[in-house]
Amino acid sequence: GFNPRPGQIWLDNVMCSGSEKSIEKCLSRGWGNSDCTHEEDAGVVCKDERLPGFLDSNIIEMQVDENRMEEIRLRPLSAAHAARMPVTEGVVEVKYKEGWSQICNIGWTIKNSRVICGMMGFPSEKITLKNDHSMYKIHSVACTGNEAHLSTCTMEFSKNTSAPCIGGGPVVVSCVPGPQFAQGRGRKNKPNHTKVRLKGGARAGEGRVEVLIGSEWGTVCDDLWNLLSASVVCRELGFGTAKEALTGARMGQGMGPIYMNEVQCLGDEKSLRKCPHKSITAKDCKHMEDVSVKCNIPYMGFEKAIRLTGGRTQLEGRVELLAPNASLLGQWGLICGDGWTSREAMVACRQLGLGYASSGLSETWYWDSSNVTEMVMSGVKCRGDEMTLSDCQHHRVVSCKRAGPQFAAGIICSESASDMVLNAPLVERSVYIEDRPLHLLYCAAEENCLSKSAVGANWPYGHRRLLRFSSEIHNVGRADFRPRLGRHSWVWHECHRHYHSMDIFTNYDLLDLNGTKVADGHKASFCLEDTECHEGILKQYECANFGEQGITVGCWDTYRHDIDCQWIDITDVKPGNYILQVIINPNFEVAESDFTNNAMRCNCKYDGNRVWLHKCHLGDSYSEEAEKQFELYPGQLNNQIS
Numbered sequence: 358g359f360n361p362r363p364g365q366i367w368l369d370n371v372m373c374s375g376s377e378k379s380i381e382k383c384l385s386r387g388w389g390n391s392d393c394t395h396e397e398d399a400g401v402v403c404k405d406e407r408l409p410g411f412l413d414s415n416i417i418e419m420q421v422d423e424n425r426m427e428e429i430r431l432r433p434l435s436a437a438h439a440a441r442m443p444v445t446e447g448v449v450e451v452k453y454k455e456g457w458s459q460i461c462n463i464g465w466t467i468k469n470s471r472v473i474c475g476m477m478g479f480p481s482e483k484i485t486l487k488n489d490h491s492m493y494k495i496h497s498v499a500c501t502g503n504e505a506h507l508s509t510c511t512m513e514f515s516k517n518t519s520a521p522c523i524g525g526g527p528v529v530v531s532c533v534p535g536p537q538f539a540q541g542r543g544r545k546n547k548p549n550h551t552k553v554r555l556k557g558g559a560r561a562g563e564g565r566v567e568v569l570i571g572s573e574w575g576t577v578c579d580d581l582w583n584l585l586s587a588s589v590v591c592r593e594l595g596f597g598t599a600k601e602a603l604t605g606a607r608m609g610q611g612m613g614p615i616y617m618n619e620v621q622c623l624g625d626e627k628s629l630r631k632c633p634h635k636s637i638t639a640k641d642c643k644h645m646e647d648v649s650v651k652c653n654i655p656y657m658g659f660e661k662a663i664r665l666t667g668g669r670t671q672l673e674g675r676v677e678l679l680a681p682n683a684s685l686l687g688q689w690g691l692i693c694g695d696g697w698t699s700r701e702a703m704v705a706c707r708q709l710g711l712g713y714a715s716s717g718l719s720e721t722w723y724w725d726s727s728n729v730t731e732m733v734m735s736g737v738k739c740r741g742d743e744m745t746l747s748d749c750q751h752h753r754v755v756s757c758k759r760a761g762p763q764f765a766a767g768i769i770c771s772e773s774a775s776d777m778v779l780n781a782p783l784v785e786r787s788v789y790i791e792d793r794p795l796h797l798l799y800c801a802a803e804e805n806c807l808s809k810s811a812v813g814a815n816w817p818y819g820h821r822r823l824l825r826f827s828s829e830i831h832n833v834g835r836a837d838f839r840p841r842l843g844r845h846s847w848v849w850h851e852c853h854r855h856y857h858s859m860d861i862f863t864n865y866d867l868l869d870l871n872g873t874k875v876a877d878g879h880k881a882s883f884c885l886e887d888t889e890c891h892e893g894i895l896k897q898y899e900c901a902n903f904g905e906q907g908i909t910v911g912c913w914d915t916y917r918h919d920i921d922c923q924w925i926d927i928t929d930v931k932p933g934n935y936i937l938q939v940i941i942n943p944n945f946e947v948a949e950s951d952f953t954n955n956a957m958r959c960n961c962k963y964d965g966n967r968v969w970l971h972k973c974h975l976g977d978s979y980s981e982e983a984e985k986q987f988e989l990y991p992g993q994l995n996n997q998i999s
Contacts, residue, residue, distance in 0.1 A: 362395065362398065363395070365389065366391045366393050366395070366398070367388055367389055367391075368380070368385045368386070368388070368391070369385060369386045369390065369391035369392065369393050370384075370385055370386045371383050371384070371385045371399075372384040372385070428451075428452040429449065429450070429451050429452070429473070429476060429507060430447075430449075430450050430452070430457075431444055431445075431446070431447035431448070431449060431450075431473075431477055431530065431532075432447045432448045432450050433446070433447045434446060434447055434448070434529070441540055442540070442655075442656075442657050442658050443478070443479075443534055443538055443540075443655035443656060443657055444655075444656070445479065445531060445532045445533070445534055445655075446529070446530070446531040446532065447529065447530070448527045448528070448529050449473055449527070449528045449529070449530055451494070451495060451507075453494070458493065458494040458495065458519070459493055459495075459527035459528065460493060460494075460495040460496075460498060460527065460528040461493040461495065461496040461497075461520075461522030461525055461526075461527075461528070462522070462525045462526055462527060462528045462529070463496065463497070463522060463523075463524065463525040464496075464497050464498070464499070465498060465528050466499070466500070467482060467502075468500050468501060468502030469498050469499070469500045469502075469507075469510065469528075470482040470483075470530045470531075470532075471500070471502040472500045472502060472503075472504050472505075472506075472507055472510060472598070473507060473528075473530045473532075474530060474532035474533070474597065475505070475588065475591075475592070475597040475598030475653060476505075476506060476507065476597060476598060476653055477532060477597060477653065477655060478534075478538070478562070478596060478597040478652070478653040478654040478655035478656070479532035479533060479534050479535065479538075479597050479655060480533065480534075480535050480591075480592040480595055480596065480597065481532070481533045481592075482530065482531065482532050482533065483531040483532070483533060492519035492520065492521055492522075493515075493519055493520065493521075493522050493527070494514065494515050494519050494520075495512055495513070495514055495515075496512065496513040496514075496515075496520060496522065497511075497512060497513040498510055498511075498512040498528075499511045499512070501624075502624070502625065503585060503588070503623065503624025503625055504598075504624075505584040505585070505588055505598045505599055505600075506598075534595075534655060535594070535595020535596060536595055537561075537595055537744070538595070538654070538655045538657065552568065552569050552628060552629075552630060553566065553567070553568055553569070553590060553593055553594065553628070553629050553630075554567050554569075554574070554594075555567070555590075555594065555649075555650065556608070556609075556611070556951055556953075556954075557608045557609040557649075557776060557833075557834070557835075557950045557951050558608055558649070558651075558950075559706070559707065559712040559713045559772075559774075559950065560651075560654075560707060560710065560712075561654050561707065561744050562591065562594075562596045562650075562651065562652035562653070562654040563608065563649070563650070563651045563652065564608050564649055564650070565606070565608040565609055565611055565647055565648070565649045566587075566590055566629070566647075566648050566649060566650060567611060568616050568617065568629065568630065570614075570616055572974070573613055573614060573974075574611075574613060575611070575613050575614035575615055575616040576611035576613070576614075576615050576616070576644065576647040576648070577615070577616065577617045577618070577620060577629075577647065577648045578615050578617065578618035578619075578637060578641065578642035578646045578647070578648070579604035579605060579642075579646045579647070579648045580618050580619045580642075580646075581619045581620065581621055582602050582604055582620060582648045583602050584598070584599050584601075584602045585621075585622050585623070585624045586602065586620045586621065586622040586629070586632060587599030587601070587602035587648075587650040587652075588622075588624060589622040589624065589626050589628070589629050589632060590629050590650055590652075591650060591652035591653070593627065593628050593629060594652070596652035596653060596654050597652060597653035597654065597655070598652070598653055599650050599651065599652055599653070600651045600652065600653050601650065601651040602648070602650060603648065603649040603650065603651065604646065604648060605645065605646065606644060606645045606646065606647045606649075607649050608647075608649035608835075609647075609776055609833050609834050609835055609950065609951075610644035610645055610647055610833045610911075611644055611647050611833070612644070612778050612780075612831070612833065612954075612975070615637060615641075615642045615643075615644065615646075615647070616636065616637075617629075617634045617635070617636065617637070618634065618635045618636075618637040618641055618642055619634055619635045620632050620633075620634040621633045621634065644833075645891075657744070659708050659744060659745050660708060660709055660710055661679070662678060662679040662708075662745070662747075663676065663677070663678055663679070663705065663708050663709055663745075663746070664676075664677050664689070664709075665677070665709070665768070666724065666726055666727040666729070667721065667723075667724030667725060667726040667727060667767075668724055668767075668769075671711075672711055672712075672715075672769060672770045672771065673724075673767070673768065673769040673770065674721075674724055674767060674768070675691065675721040675724045675725075675727065675762075675765050675766070675767045676691070676692050676705055676746075676765070676766050676767060676768055677689045677690065677691060677727065677729050678690055678691075678692060678733055678734060678746065680733040688731070688733075689729045690729060690731045690732060690733030690734070691729060691730070691731065691732050691733065691762055691765035691766070692732070692733070692734045692735070692737060692746070692765060692766040693732050693734065693735035693736070693737075693755065693756075693757035693758075693759075693760075693764070693765070693766065694718070694719035694720055694721070694759065694764045694765055694766045694767075695719065695735065695736070695757060695758050695759065695764075696719075696736065696737070696738065697717050697718070697719045697737060697766040698717050698944065698945035698946070699714050699715075699716055699717040699945045699946070699947065699948035699949070700717070700739050700740075700741045700945040700952055701717055701737050701738070701739045701746070701749065701766070702714035702716060702717030702718075702766075702768040702769075702770075702948065703717075703739070703741050703948065703952075704739045704741065704743045704744075704745070704746055704748075704749060705717075705746055705766075705768050706768060706770035706771075707743075707744060708744065708745045708746060709770065711770035712770050712771055712772045712773075713770065713771050713772070713773060713774035713948065713950055714768060714769070714770060714771070714774070714948045715769040715770060715771035715774070715948050716768070716769045716841065716948055717766070717767075717768055717945075717948070718766065718767035718768065718769070719764065719766060720763060720764055720767075721762075721763065721764075721765050721766070721767035722763035724767055725762065725763065729762070730762045732755050732757050732760060732765070733755065734746065734751050734752075734755065735751065735752045735755045735756055735757045736750070736751050736752035736756070737749050737750070737751045737766070738750045738751070740952075740953075741951075741952045741953065742953070771836070771948070773834070773835040773836040773950075774834055774835065774836050774948050774949055774950040775832050775834040775835075775836050775837060775838035775839075775908070775910070775947070775948070775949050775950070776832065776833050776834030776835075776949050776950045776951050776954070777830055777831070777832060777833075777834075777838055777908070777941045777942055777949060777955065778830070778831050778833050778941075778954050778955075778975065779828060779829070779830055779831075779939055779941060779957045779975065780828075780829040780830075780831060780913070781957050781959075781973040781974060781975055782973065783827055783828075783829050784826045784827065784828065784937075784939070784957065784959060784970065784973050785959060785970045785971065785973040787825075787826045787827040787918050788824065788825070788826040788918075788968055788969075788970045789825055789826075789918070789968070790822060790823065790824060790825070790927075790966070790967060790968050791822075791823045791825050791924075792820045792821070792822050792823075793820055793821055793823055794817075794819075794820050795811075795814060795815075795816050795817050795818065795819050795820060795821065796816075796817035796818075798811075798821060799816075799817075800921055801921055801922055804850065804921070804922055806921070806922035806924070806926070807821055807926045808876060808926040808928060808929060810928065810929055811926065811928070821926055821928045822926070822927050822928045822930075823924040823925070823926055823927070824867070824876075824924055824925045824926075824927045824937070824963075824968060825918045825919070825923060825924045826918055826923070826924075826970075827915065827916065827917050827918040827923070828863070828915070828916040828923065828939065829888075829913050829914075829915045829916075830863075830908065830913060830914045830915075830916075830941060831912075831913040832908040832909065832910050832911070832912060832913070833910075834910060834949060834950050834951075835910060835950070836910065837897070837898075837907050837908065837909050837910060838885070838907055838908040838947060838949075839906075839907040839947070840885060840906055840907065840947065841946050841947055844856070844903070844905075844906075847906075856884060856900070856903060856906070857883060857884055861943060861944060861946070862883045862885070862941070862942065863883070863939060863940065863941050863942075863943070864938075864939070864940040864943045865924075865925050865938075865939055866925070866937075866938045866939075866940075867925050867927060867930065867935050867936070867937055867938075867961065868935060868936040868937075868938055869933075869935060869936070870934060870935070870936065872936070875930055875935060876925050876926060876927050876929070876930050883914075883916065884900035884906060885898065885900075885906040885907055885908055885914055886898045886899045886900045886904070886906060886907075886908070886914055887899065887907075887908060887909050887912040887913075887914065888912075888913060888914050888915040889912065889913060889915065890909060890911055890912035890913075891911045891912070894909065894910070894911040894912060895909075896909065896912060897909045897912075925937070927963070930963065931965075932963050932964050932965040933963060934960070934961070934962055934963075935961040935962075935963060936958055936959070936960065936961060937958065937959040937961045937970060937973075938956060938957070938958050939956070939957045940955055940956045940957075941955045941956075942955055943955070953976075954975045954976075956975065956976050957973060957974065957975050957976070958973070958974060958976055959971065959972060959973035959974075960972045
């Protein structure tokens, strides 16, 4: 089918099983050993979609001309400017093989400044001028203002010599930071952008692009997606221009509707929704085509205040912080491990620039290699999207139940993470009430799946009223969801005839409209397996025969409405309006790329005989219980309360 090419034939009689990472790992006659002619050259046609979890960078446009510009920086105007983060104003300098050069400011426009500020991570710019008479390599720069990189603007460029800038001086640019990077930013400074957001990225300014229409978030399809459109998203969110425009669900697949396709921004739109685009139907696009972005963000130096010690690799270790309080200023100290979860680890990995968390450890005696022993932070509780640990809630005065350094917090970071999401529409469709006879519920009682009043029931006579529904839990991340405990710690459940690998995988609760529990609900421990997968993805995990447990990327685990414990016992609940809440991975035991989609809530109407659910939606896994777990020790306040 393809034209024969001259040259050596390297491989012959190639036999692959399909799981090899490279063709050289397959069986063959060996390199260069062949009895073929070029008439027999092999070819392939690849499917134009990438497997979820594929990690290599997929940069659509690389706009840096290697021969001309290696790096660009803003050199602060004074030492005082340099000390304040982020540096928003300075002389523009461009790096070449032979060193740094400045740009002549004759004819420099605010549009050129917009491009520089975007590259530095800032959404907008101010005008400034400065005169002196030096020699410069770059003159007469003319940008439209929407370029993602200075090297794509037109300019005059003196290759070997520098030319004088008569009547001008070096270009000085002044930028306006987004609200989350403004100097003196507090943790409440989080911009309240309601129409577009980034999900599933490890670092600030990265993620899958999601758009809000009505009350439902949806995604954007990747046809024609490029740096211009990605830059509009970045600026809208308070970042600079886009560094990369990614296609093929590279930051995980979204859920729900796909709202936009063939987006073609000009670059000066204030919002992605204002860009020319097509609204689409389900047959045009699939979630494996969801777009994502990596935005330029200002350099803040956050990683200078945190370090890891004692780990086997650079991605793990005990966390040490530069003491935030004045009395210990300049000293390194430890974080108390009490209440430390993978959600806090997620923020620590982000601050270090090491990607996602793979686990948060509350004991680190095996990483004892440093002479730092003092605790400088305790009671840390993060939402998961903060840029630094000091942005998280924590005790104002350190108070640690287990004070020795062996109980200091540790982390393991990773380039990828899972992301568990419940299929909300299925819960809504599958709900019903069953009055189940007690004689069928001995197993369930043993598993603690009934409310407390069941203990006093007249066994085996009578029944319990159960609110039943199906749960389908998808892994839309970029790594398999694996239980934290090794199989030696799994618990055999005689009733269900299999091992449970997680003590609490899901919380099921019925709340009144104020958020108070009205039905005990229960904490479900399950066996984790791949029930079904998207096309082209193989199941890896199954519960039978003490099999490996987990949920593969692109697969889901289904708990049908008719299996034991897939219910809430509502025997003691009076008719009325309630909220059904399901929280996956409620104790953040297993690391994920996004914890803000772990809870599902539905409005629930119960008339004493039948039940209706409506408006089932995903939200933050914020429960009263989780709030209570954050202890304010006697006489102490935490940093949010002034």
